[in-house]
Amino acid sequence: MVLTDLQGLEVTADFAEADAVKVKVGQSATTTFSALTDSSGNTLSLTGTVESVAVDSTVSSNVVEYAVTVSLNNPPSTLKVGQTANVSATVASRRNVLAVASSAVTTTGPVKTVKVLRNGQQQTVTVTTGLVGDSATEITSGLSAGEQVVQSTSSGSTSNGVPGFRIPSGGIGGGLGG
Numbered sequence: 001m002v003l004t005d006l007q008g009l010e011v012t013a014d015f016a017e018a019d020a021v022k023v024k025v026g027q028s029a030t031t032t033f034s035a036l037t038d039s040s041g042n043t044l045s046l047t048g049t050v051e052s053v054a055v056d057s058t059v060s061s062n063v064v065e066y067a068v069t070v071s072l073n074n075p076p077s078t079l080k081v082g083q084t085a086n087v088s089a090t091v092a093s094r095r096n097v098l099a100v101a102s103s104a105v106t107t108t109g110p111v112k113t114v115k116v117l118r119n120g121q122q123q124t125v126t127v128t129t130g131l132v133g134d135s136a137t138e139i140t141s142g143l144s145a146g147e148q149v150v151q152s153t154s155s156g157s158t159s160n161g162v163p164g165f166r167i168p169s170g171g172i173g174g175g176l177g178g
Contacts, residue, residue, distance in 0.1 A: 009075045010051065012067050013087035014058065020066035022091040023053050029070040029089040036078055044079075048072045050089055092131055098143060099136040104151040105129065114143065115150040122150055 011031050015023060027050045036044035054067040070087055072079075105127070106113050113124050127142030143149070 007075070009072045009079065009081070010069050011048070011072060011085045011087055012069045013085065014060065014065035015068050015089075017057065017064040017066060020053060020068065023050055023068050023089045024091075025050050025052060027089050027091060029068075029087055031070060031072060032086045033079065033083055034086070035083055036076075044076070046072050046075060094131055094138060097130065097138045098140075098145055099138050100143070100149045101151055102132060102135055102137045104149050105137050114139075116143070117148040117150050 029048045029050055031046050033044045038044050048070040051071050052069045057064045057066055104114050112127050112129050114127055115122050116125050125142050128140045130138030130140045
């Protein structure tokens with residue numbers, strides 16, 4: 001017989017060394033469980049806190065990895081020990097910032113630019129960036145809220161405007177997956 005306290009569940013995930021150096025004890029993390037869904041039918045996602053980052057590495061498929069342990073906040077009773085999980089740690093975030101889709105930012109050497117639509121014409125504008133998240137990049141100078149940023153489609157043959165926006169609640173999370 002094995003006894004397990006389901007209220008104190010933790011998840012351990014391996015992070016590549018380039019990501020693991022950014023993960024610190026106390027940072028917030030999100031863990032998703034593809035086998036479980038929430039009340040809306042979406043993949044179950046739980047918040048948690050980084051409890052530890054291993055000091056010794058393992059090597060998997062020639063990738064140096066470090067184990068990161070995350071304690072889960074309020075795990076549901078449907079969660080089972082040993083289920084597959086995906087963990088991402090938030091290593092930095094900011095709220096109420098001007099941001100654009102990361103794919104709209106072009107980098108050439110140290111110079112970062114975006115294309116904007118001004119008076120019906122596309123113009124390339126040099127910008128200064130802050131945090132870069134999974135899908136959005138903070139713009140600290142070079143753009144103003146409400147300007148229309150032009151983002152190329154995947155084929156590169158057409159483009160459509162995406163208005164600049166402020167992120168009122170979530171901000172930009174510099175998440176790393178493990």
